[in-house]
Amino acid sequence: MQDYLKGLNEQQYAAVTHKDGPIMIVAGAGSGKTKVLTTRIAHLMALGVDAFNILALTFTNKAAAEMKERISKILGNNEARNLYVGTFHSVFARILRGEAHRIGYPNSFTIYDSDDSRGVLKTVINELNLDDKLYKPNVVHSRISQAKNALVGPAEYAIDHYIQQEDMRSNRPAIAQIYQAYASRCFKNGAMDFDDLLLKMYELLNTQPDVLHKYQHKFKYILIDEYQDTNPVQYQITKLLAAANENICVVGDDAQSIYSFRGATIENILQFQKDYEDVKVVKLEQNYRSTKSILNVANEVIKNNKGQIPKNLWTDNEGGEKIRLVRTMTDNDEGRFVADTIQEQKLRNHYHNKDFAILYRTNAQSRSYEESLRRMGIAYKIFGGLSFYQRKEIKDFIAYLRVIVNTRDEEALKRIINYPVRGIGKTTIERALIAANEQNVTLWEVLMRAGEFGFKSGTLEAINNFTTMIRYFQTLLNDKNASDVAVQVGKHTGLIKDLFSDKTTEGLARYENVQELLNSIKEWTESPDTEDGEVVNKNLAVYLQQITLLTDADNEKEDADVVKLMTIHAAKGLEFPVVFVGGVEETIFPSAMSINTREELEEERRLFYVAVTRAKARLWLTYANARYRFGNLVQNEPSRFLEEMPEDYIDRSFAGGGARNQGGNDNMGSAFQRMQRGFGDYNDAAQAEKRYGAPPQKKVPLLGKDAPASKPSYINAPPKPAQVANHTPSANFTASDTSNLKVGQKVEHQKFGFGAVIKMEGSAHNPIATVQFELNGEKKIMLNYAKLRIVE
DNA sequence: GATTGCGCGATTTTT
DNA sequence: TCGCGCAATC
Numbered sequence: 141m142q143d144y145l146k147g148l149n150e151q152q153y154a155a156v157t158h159k160d161g162p163i164m165i166v167a168g169a170g171s172g173k174t175k176v177l178t179t180r181i182a183h184l185m186a187l188g189v190d191a192f193n194i195l196a197l198t199f200t201n202k203a204a205a206e207m208k209e210r211i212s213k214i215l216g217n218n219e220a221r222n223l224y225v226g227t228f229h230s231v232f233a234r235i236l237r238g239e240a241h242r243i244g245y246p247n248s249f250t251i252y253d254s255d256d257s258r259g260v261l262k263t264v265i266n267e268l269n270l271d272d273k274l275y276k277p278n279v280v281h282s283r284i285s286q287a288k289n290a291l292v293g294p295a296e297y298a299i300d301h302y303i304q305q306e307d308m309r310s311n312r313p314a315i316a317q318i319y320q321a322y323a324s325r326c327f328k329n330g331a332m333d334f335d336d337l338l339l340k341m342y343e344l345l346n347t348q349p350d351v352l353h354k355y356q357h358k359f360k361y362i363l364i365d366e367y368q369d370t371n372p373v374q375y376q377i378t379k380l381l382a383a384a385n386e387n388i389c390v391v392g393d394d395a396q397s398i399y400s401f402r403g404a405t406i407e408n409i410l411q412f413q414k415d416y417e418d419v420k421v422v423k424l425e426q427n428y429r430s431t432k433s434i435l436n437v438a439n440e441v442i443k444n445n446k447g448q449i450p451k452n453l454w455t456d457n458e459g460g461e462k463i464r465l466v467r468t469m470t471d472n473d474e475g476r477f478v479a480d481t482i483q484e485q486k487l488r489n490h491y492h493n494k495d496f497a498i499l500y501r502t503n504a505q506s507r508s509y510e511e512s513l514r515r516m517g518i519a520y521k522i523f524g525g526l527s528f529y530q531r532k533e534i535k536d537f538i539a540y541l542r543v544i545v546n547t548r549d550e551e552a553l554k555r556i557i558n559y560p561v562r563g564i565g566k567t568t569i570e571r572a573l574i575a576a577n578e579q580n581v582t583l584w585e586v587l588m589r590a591g592e593f594g595f596k597s598g599t600l601e602a603i604n605n606f607t608t609m610i611r612y613f614q615t616l617l618n619d620k621n622a623s624d625v626a627v628q629v630g631k632h633t634g635l636i637k638d639l640f641s642d643k644t645t646e647g648l649a650r651y652e653n654v655q656e657l658l659n660s661i662k663e664w665t666e667s668p669d670t671e672d673g674e675v676v677n678k679n680l681a682v683y684l685q686q687i688t689l690l691t692d693a694d695n696e697k698e699d700a701d702v703v704k705l706m707t708i709h710a711a712k713g714l715e716f717p718v719v720f721v722g723g724v725e726e727t728i729f730p731s732a733m734s735i736n737t738r739e740e741l742e743e744e745r746r747l748f749y750v751a752v753t754r755a756k757a758r759l760w761l762t763y764a765n766a767r768y769r770f771g772n773l774v775q776n777e778p779s780r781f782l783e784e785m786p787e788d789y790i791d792r793s794f795a796g797g798g799a800r801n802q803g804g805n806d807n808m809g810s811a812f813q814r815m816q817r818g819f820g821d822y823n824d825a826a827q828a829e830k831r832y833g834a835p836p837q838k839k840v841p842l843l844g845k846d847a848p849a850s851k852p853s854y855i856n857a858p859p860k861p862a863q864v865a866n867h868t869p870s871a872n873f874t875a876s877d878t879s880n881l882k883v884g885q886k887v888e889h890q891k892f893g894f895g896a897v898i899k900m901e902g903s904a905h906n907p908i909a910t911v912q913f914e915l916n917g918e919k920k921i922m923l924n925y926a927k928l929r930i931v932e
Numbered sequence: 933g934a935t936t937g938c939g940c941g942a943t944t945t946t947t
Numbered sequence: 948t949c950g951c952g953c954a955a956t957c
Contacts, residue, residue: 228947501945689947728944768948
């Protein structure tokens with residue numbers, strides 16, 4: 141038996157060694173999915189399958205790169221470089237690069253990112269004289285995107301009764317018209333948007349039998365990762381490709397399907413079993429990632445979803461610590477708590493920054509974490525923000541490159557036609573655009589034949605200078621590589637000079653960004669000219685098609701010792717020793733947008749499942765009583781998902797003593813009721829009185845402008861302290877210096893009364909004392925925040 | 933053509 | 948609240 145098969149469990153072994161015919165692997169979270177996929181590919185190659193004949197489709201470029209690397213390691217040779225591994229989008233873009241002419245596109249087609257798509261939509265909506273308040277590019281785009289992902293073209297969209305009804309109901313009957321116009325405008329521009337990369341690939345295979353034949357025989361073995369997140373187009377494409385050999389292997393976990401808003405459908409998993417006869421189904425149910433506590437919580441919560449593939453995810457790992465549930469007063473407190481706890485955990489358990497991840501539902505939540513981490517001097521990085529390629533100066537520069545490669549690219553052309561300023565003003569552009577529409581030619585063609593359209597001589601000269609310059613760049617394409625062309629562009633357009641002359645800080649940053657872009661083009665140009673077994677020309681067109689499909693996550697260096705901040709979506713497929721999930725509140729998680737149907741809610745629950753299962757050893761779930769949203773203070777209830785967690789694996793006592801510690805265990809009430817009552821005060825014990833009690837059920841508007849910002853006394857909680865025995869501070873109460881507090885010392889707390897220190901823990905930066913109070917039982921007191929008077 | 937100011941909308945997730 | 952886009956102005 142080959143060595144690489146030795147480390148596999150029974151199910152993994154079965155999945156790896158099944159050679160021919162369709163197979164579906166249901167892989168629970170942390171069950172060694174990547175290991176199985178990579179070992180399987182290595183095994184196929186060991187059995188003599190040529191790497192050139194294997195296609196593996198992943199969800200991210202990063203996953204693809206990781207896969208190749210691991211296969212190389214298993215095989216101990218360089219054969220893996222000949223594998224065809226990549227995302228759906230990048231693999232199809234690569235194929236279309238060679239075949240697009242077959243369906244009427246230039247092979248050097250441009251790929252439009254979401255910004256470009258929105259731009260085209262804006263133009264089209266204006267041209268149709270539609271109200272852009274009603275037809276917001278974002279809304280329209282997602283509608284069109286859904287249609288494309290479901291293989292519904294403009295014509296079908298327009299006549300489909302159900303779709304039309306939906307659009308009528310939302311008072312947007314013209315979407316069909318916009319879709320049509322958008323599609324033909326993209327086509328005219330020689331451009332494909334993200335969805336087109338799939339749709340046109342399907343069209344290509346479906347209408348060009350010889351092309352289909354070619355790729356069916358090239359890809360003798362097909363593997364698809366994250367199958368639960370595929371959409372109908374992806375399903376149909378892979379079905380076509382696999383039709384000749386039916387050696388198709390899909391791996392997925394229905395419990396982790398979190399992209400239905402993008403058209404993904406779990407239906408594909410069911411359909412798969414119907415479409416292929418004798419599908420072998422293997423379930424990977426042993427989890428190697430998380431502690432029992434973490435896994436049990438995840439399992440218990442996901443049980444509330446109906447209609448899953450039955451499976452029993454279990455682990456041999458140790459029980460581990462309980463999951464900590466922490467309630468704070470505000471989102472800022474939440475941020476502070478997390479930063480403090482990271483600091484404390486680093487010292488206590490010898491973690492590094494990179495061991496921590498802070499996960500959240502929406503990007504907006506990152507702010508409070510950032511502030512706190514920065515204040516404490518903890519290095520962090522936010523993943524998934526504005527990508528490098530979305531910066532204005534980068535887009536400007538790239539727009540030149542795009543126009544040079546494809547003059548039909550109107551979006552890019554409009555962007556640079558008068559940047560830097562060269563005397564082609566708004567009215568000129570307006571006129572040229574109208575002429576282009578009237579004559580049904582491209583904007584570029586109008587510019588080339590500007591003499592025929594009666595522009596003033598000055599304007600005409602400006603236009604001619606511009607087109608001459610672009611055409612000069614085009615002459616370079618033949619014998620210069622991407623990097624050389626880019627450098628010429630920087631010089632001759634005056635772009636570099638323009639940026640360099642801006643001496644403001646931002647201007648300097650912009651200049652440096654463009655330099656970085658030039659460097660990266662150079663680097664790409666000089667890298668080996670094969671990829672996935674194909675010789676790749678290092679020309680501009682190829683470069684541009686690649687970078688559009690790059691996301692920030694793909695460029696990240698793994699090794700940096702930083703705390704990672706990202707959305708839960710972005711965290712899919714990753715794992716971290718310590719995880720914080722923030723904002724576990726109603727209206728955030730589950731999102732207020734996704735609680736209207738059972739389907740939506742179940743997807744939120746799966747998202748929760750994904751969040752929890754990212755953690756290997758330790759997990760905190762935090763939520764705030766109130767947080768700022770659009771400048772208003774909003775109160776949220778704890779997430780319903782918290783109710784669904786099994787009590788045995790949860791520690792609610794952490795931050796400042798929980799309800800369970802507050803004496804009298806008899807009438808604790810349900811877990812949820814206790815959560816609602818609150819867990820004492822993390823931030824400032826002196827204010828606790830104001831805050832205890834059930835949180836208000838309704839949103840409470842922020843008090844007037846003069847409400848002191850530093851003291852969040854806005855919460856209209858009834859002043860009755862639910863469970864805290866009253867204590868009136870001694871007249872001589874002054875906070876003592878507690879930096880040398882020792883076990884056994886007697887202390888007074890303003891609210892909890894007198895007690896004795898029974899345990900000291902935490903770090904020097906964030907010491908925590910456990911105090912046995914005479915009246916209020918045992919509490920954890922964070923000395924940085926709570927004030928204690930040392931009695932003796 | 934650039935600058936300023938005002939008003940309005942935004943926050944679910946992204947290849 | 949904040950940031951962006953658009954309109955009015957020099």
